[in-house]
Amino acid sequence: MEQQHRTSRPRRDASPGAVPPPRERAAGGPRRRLARYRPAGRRPAPPVVLALRRLPRPRLTGLGAGLLATALLAAVAGLDHLFLDSTGTAMTVLYPAVAAACALWVRPADLVLAPVAAPIAYGVGAVVLTGGDPVDTLSALAVHAGWLYGGTLLAGVIALVRRVVLVRRHRNRRLRQAGTGTVGRAPRRD
Template sequence: MPLYRALRRMPNPRLTGLGSGLFAVAVMFLFACLLRLLFGGSIVAYGVLFLPVSALTALWVRPADLVSAPVAVPIAFAAGVLPISEGTGGFGGQFMGLLTALALHAGWLYGGTLVAGVIVTVRKVKLMARRRQQRQWQQQQRRGQVRPPGHPPQRRVPAS
């Protein structure tokens, strides 16, 4: 139960599609810079940190922009891996280092995208079920089948 209470106390922001993408890019870039300073740029640690960022991005995007989370997460991985991608020389060397890092550690990229995709899918299914229940409730109210709370049901007196 303590874990449940801790999760309930966590913030529950609702970011737009652009906001969730910017959040993921900024956090991953900061993580990469910290990893480069502290550990010399461990891409495995970067990948491990990418998974919870993917989950938070998918949890914090607002319902209208659910599709954007699985799209923004791989972009954030690629943008954040720049500081630790061990490229040499000028632009060409940095670009080759980026492509090499993305190719060699695609598992983390796929894993984070899968995490975001599963969370977004579950949220969408729950949202659709809630909307269906609300629609059914409204239809029952229009037909008079559901009484407002506090009103007892009417009794039918049999005709004799």
């Protein structure tokens, strides 16, 4: 006869005088939540920061971020070509937001790719917008060069700031370990 593995934990019915398991004892009982530790002298975070912390934090590879930006800008350019007579304003105004999202959502190992992938996505969108005509494509890129440079600069600054924060966090972690005498490497949490 073949044994079946359990798919869930066995249920323990606690009697009123029973001692709860160690995990529940540490948390103060099964239904109480632990209070968050806040060092003395630190103010609570503003509501805007708390709202931003609740947002999803997707981590895309450099290729994934570039494909996402390309798909978004090509779709907007196609809709612009169909409905707005190829003015390019919708794609151009949306480009800085797409470049910023590309820089914010790329994983830490691929931060250098965010400012590279965003203008490539804009170029693909310009090709879709003009219907593939090379002269019109170059004209669209020249006319909207300010937006293109601005969005690329925004992606570069965001990627640079994220990299500086990661390097400082890593350095502080290593200094804390050296001060406490911890041997070995800390587990990676990025």
